[in-house]
Amino acid sequence: MAVKSVWQYYVPAADVLRLLDLFRRMVNDSLRIGLLNNASSLRRLSLLSYNQLARYHSPSYYKLCAISRAAGILAARNKSARRGYPTRTPYAVKPQLVSCYGFKITNDGLEIPVSRGKRFSIPLTTHTLQVISQSGVKVRSFTLTQNKLCLCIARDVPMIECVSTVGVDRNLRNLTVGNDDQTRHYDLSKSVRIAGTTRIVASFRRNDDRIRTRIASKYGERRTSRTSNLLHNATKTIVAVAVQRRTAIVLENIGGIRSLYRKGNGQGRRYRGRVNGWSYYEAQRQIEYKARWAGLPVIRLSRSETRGSSVTCPRCGERLQSDKRLERKLWCGRCRIVMDRDRVAAINLARRGRVRFARSQPLVRIEAQGGAVEAVKGNPTPTVIPGVDAPKLTHQTKS
C-alpha cells in the first residue's frame, strides 16, 4: 500500500476555527494525562483519558483522534529520550485537527462534522479532486490547520517488473542518476546558492535568543520554499524516467555523513555551513515515496555495500586516484582514463543494486552488456567484476 498526501489552502469558518482550538486543547489534555501516568501507548492512553475528554463538546470521533495524536507525540518524545536527545515537555501550540473518521468526500468537497448534527463542507480545488479521483485512490484521513487542508491518500499499486537498475548518487550540487548505459546529472547548484543567500550573516545589536529564533525561522522558511521546488522537480523526473525504462532505483547508505563535517575536523566554517545546509535525506525521502506510489522497487544498499562506490573503477575495479588539478574527476591508473566522480558512483551503485536485485528476484530478465540473459537462481549475474560487484556474489553463485 503506497501512501502520500495532497494539500491545498482553504478559508476556515468560525465554527472550524473553534473546532481546531478544541482539538488542540484535547491533545494537550491527553498529553498531560499521559505524562502524569507515564503512559504513551494508544491503548493505555485511551483508557486513561477518554472519559476525561467527555467535558469537551466535540464529536466523539475527534476525541479518539486527539488521543491518538497525543500518543504519537509522546512516542516521539520517548524515542528522542532513548537516543539521548534533550526534550522539552510536549505541548501543542498550533490549532490543528487530524481525523480519520467521520468525514465524507462529496462531489465538490470535504464534508466534516463540526458539532452534534452539524456538518461543514470545504470546497476542494481541481488539483485535489484530480489527485483523489485517480483509480484506486482512497482518502484515509484529513488534517486541517488554520489555512491548509491536507488529505492523506493511499492506493494499492502492482510492483513494476524491472529489467535493470539505476544508481542515484547524492551530492551537494547535483543528483547523478545512471547505470552502464547512460548517466544523467540533475543540477542542484541553485539550491546551494539559495542556501548561501538565506544564511544569517548579520551581527545582532542585541544577541537575544528570541530574535535569533524568529529571524532564523523566517530565513529557514524562505529557503525551504525556494529549494524544495528544485528538488521535487528533480526527483519527479528521476522516478518518471525510471518507471519508463523499468529500472529499479538504488540508493546508497549515507549514514554518518554529518559526522564528517563536524567542528574540529579541520574544515572551514563556511565549508561546513555549506555542506551541512544540504538536507541529505530529503532527496531520499522524495524518491522513495514517489517510487512507492508508482510501484517502482527501491533498493537501499547497506553500509558495507556502499563502501568505496565513488572511488572504485567501474571498468577494472582498481581504486581510483584523485588529483587537485582534476576537479571532481578521478584517474584510473590501470585503464589510463579520467572519469567523472559522480558518474562512477552512480554506475557502481547501479551494479551493486543489481546484484541484490538478482538475488531477491531470480526470475527477472536482466540486461547484460552483450544482450539479454535470463538470470535464473544459480546462474551468475552478468559482468562480475571483483571488487566492483558486491562481495557476497561468490557465495551466491555456489549455492
Ligand SMILES: [Zn+2]
Ligand atoms: Zn580502471
